[in-house]
Amino acid sequence: MSTASHVSGRVYLVGAGPGDPELLTLRAARLLGRADTVLHDRLVGPGVLELCRPGVELIFVGKRRAEHHMRQAEIQALMIERARAGQVVVRLKGGDPLVFGRGGEEIESLALAGIPVEVVPGITAAAGCAAQSLLPLTHRDLAQTLILATGHSQDGEPQLDWQALCRPRQTLVFYMGHAVLDRLADRLIAHGLPPDLEACLIINGTLPTARRITGTLATLPGLVREAEPLDGPALLVVGAVVGRARGPA
Ligand SMILES: C[S@@+](CC[C@H](N)C(=O)[O-])C[C@H]1O[C@@H](n2cnc3c(N)ncnc32)[C@H](O)[C@@H]1O
Structure with a gap:
């Protein structure tokens, strides 16, 4: 999905798969190599993050049961802020972003803010x-x-x-x-x-x-x-x- 907008940045909700980096899609790997900022979950394996380009800003946004490093609203606000600054933002989620991953809420908030958003599917657990x-x-x-x-x-x-x-x-x-x-x-x-x-x-x-x-x-x-x-x-x-x-x- 993508939305028309005046902003030059863009957010990709990217599925990182269930852990093994070999299970990442080619599109996910390519986007990790381009992103300015990557916001990632606890369930994203370190082997996956190694595919990010040098100089990328990696932001850990949680979360373990009842132990949220960043609230959902804050994550959404951060993605919007970075995209408005013209950045390529990857929101990297374990498995598939649209299976028990709050991808729907993030799509809605980005669309409301007029930020172009695309989803890259991942292998669900x-x-x-x-x-x-x-x-x-x-x-x-x-x-x-x-x-x-x-x-x-x-x-x-x-x-x-x-x-x-x-x-x-x-x-x-x-x-x-x-x-x-x-x-x-x-x-x-x-x-x-x-x-x-x-x-x-x-x-x-x-x-x-x-x-x-x-x-x-x-x-x-x-x-x-x-x-x-x-x-x-x-x-x-x-x-x-x-x-x-x-x-x-
Ligand atoms: C918040 S849900 C995210 C699901 C994810 N979006 C997906 O499509 O797989 C997290 C749950 O997914 C399951 N899960 C994720 N990765 C797993 C793995 N490598 N092995 C077993 N279960 C896993 C567990 O039940 C875990 O509590």
Whole structure:
């Protein structure tokens, strides 16, 4: 998307992929080599930032759960200020900017300010983790529907459409579900998914430190508790396809 404007600067919302720099798009790599300012998240791996040109201004804008280095409004104001000064600004986000990445809010604020904005897609965590685990997210015999959901909530109680999530022959991928894994598993079982349905937690997917813990809806929370402390982003995958994973991690 781009908007007409009198300003000479421009903002690119760029997906950095799930961690492994090799998974960056060519367009993302090219823009990193051109940008004047790069605002990046915690989930963007150091190997990705090495592609920035010398002299670039790198600004870390957060964020870890409940630990925001810069508020969303401040990030947006900074992008607008830099673009108005004529800069090429890259807002670099883990995964894809439009999947649980607040890309929509940023597009709206930039458009309102008359700043030209473009989005460069990235490989979302679900695709990156599934690829590394050789885990088919859909499968002719097992899952005709794929749902990407968030476990994030303000008060620890995810507000989700449990009935829709608990239909048969689906794969569910929960972003930000690690902290509420017990609750997610409880709710899914209470709403009708079988306790012995396969489920796994993939931590640091696509990185050398990747790890996959596999169990069922009933057993996974206990297996994960035993494996703690687990450091890094984690994705919960639920569905019969989990049993088909053939990858090492
Ligand atoms: C705020 S969301 C951002 C999602 C991102 N925009 C995407 O498309 O992947 C952050 C969540 O993505 C998931 N995630 C991101 N990178 C991951 C990785 N390398 N391995 C496992 N999960 C990851 C985790 O659930 C993490 O809590």
